[in-house]
Amino acid sequence: MIEITAEIRAIIDRAAADLALAEGEYIDPADGLIHCKHYGGNRQTVVPCFGKSGYFMPRCVCPCQAEAERRRKEAEEQRNRMESIKRRRAQGLQDRYLYDYTFANDNGQNPLMKKARAYVDNWKQAYRDNTGLLLFGDVGTGKSFFAGCIANALLDRDIPVLITNFPSILNRLTGMFSEDRVEFIASLGMYDLLILDDLDAIKNPPDLAHARIYDRILERCAPILFAGKNFREENAEATKAAAKGIVSPK
Numbered sequence: 576m577i578e579i580t581a582e583i584r585a586i587i588d589r590a591a592a593d594l595a596l597a598e599g600e601y602i603d604p605a606d607g608l609i610h611c612k613h614y615g616g617n618r619q620t621v622v623p624c625f626g627k628s629g630y631f632m633p634r635c636v637c638p639c640q641a642e643a644e645r646r647r648k649e650a651e652e653q654r655n656r657m658e659s660i661k662r663r664r665a666q667g668l669q670d671r672y673l674y675d676y677t678f679a680n681d682n683g684q685n686p687l688m689k690k691a692r693a694y695v696d697n698w699k700q701a702y703r704d705n706t707g708l709l710l711f712g713d714v715g716t717g718k719s720f721f722a723g724c725i726a727n728a729l730l731d732r733d734i735p736v737l738i739t740n741f742p743s744i745l746n747r748l749t750g751m752f753s754e755d756r757v758e759f760i761a762s763l764g765m766y767d768l769l770i771l772d773d774l775d776a777i778k779n780p781p782d783l784a785h786a787r788i789y790d791r792i793l794e795r796c797a798p799i800l801f802a803g804k805n806f807r808e809e810n811a812e813a814t815k816a817a818a819k820g821i822v823s824p825k
């Protein structure tokens with residue numbers, strides 16, 4: 576038995592009082608209740624009074640009102656999702672030209688692009704296994720386009736991606752107080768995929784700290800060679816073999 580608190584009583588009274596016919600409603604003589612003109616659904620129902628004899632007849636939602644509400648919510652969720660995607664894209668693609676680096680704009684000339692598509696198709700596995708991609712080769716060989724296509728495809732799914740490079744990270748860190756540095760570095764962790772596009776420098780790391788960072792990245796990445804340059808074999812062969820599986824289409 577539900578206890579009728581003053582609050583519930585107020586709700587019942589309000590529902591019972593709101594019985595003026597709105598546009599598109601009629602009272603069906605068969606049951607004496609308010610119905611909707613669209614499909615005849617009930618907009619009023621009969622509920623027994625708690626603890627005493629008699630009934631009250633509060634308003635209710637007819638099926639087409641429920642459907643309209645469902646569609647309204649769906650449209651709102653879609654709007655929120657689009658807003659979120661727009662926000663993530665603005666955060667993740669700091670150079671405007673990257674917006675146009677999409678699979679739709681691929682001219683099909685670079686056979687490596689199928690690896691980009693495979694990476695996106697296998698994204699869940701790549702994310703689970705913490706597997707990134709190392710794109711290396713000369714400037715102008717399509718690395719940025721390759722990276723941009725992956726980023727845009729994942730951003731379209733509302734997945735947080737950041738394309739950046741070490742110089743701009745170091746630039747941001749310069750002049751920051753140490754607390755801000757910790758916060759900035761932590762903020763890089765909120766991206767599911769971080770694409771660093773200047774790793775050509777790995778061959779000659781400027782110091783040991785850089786060498787360590789590069790080693791960490793290399794261990795977790797499947798290397799993809801652009802424009803026929805040789806890739807120096809690194810250690811971590813087992814990890815790389817697993818990583819390669821991610822970019823091989825089934």
Ligand SMILES: [Zn+2]
Nearest residue numbers: 611613637639
């Ligand atoms: Zn209706």
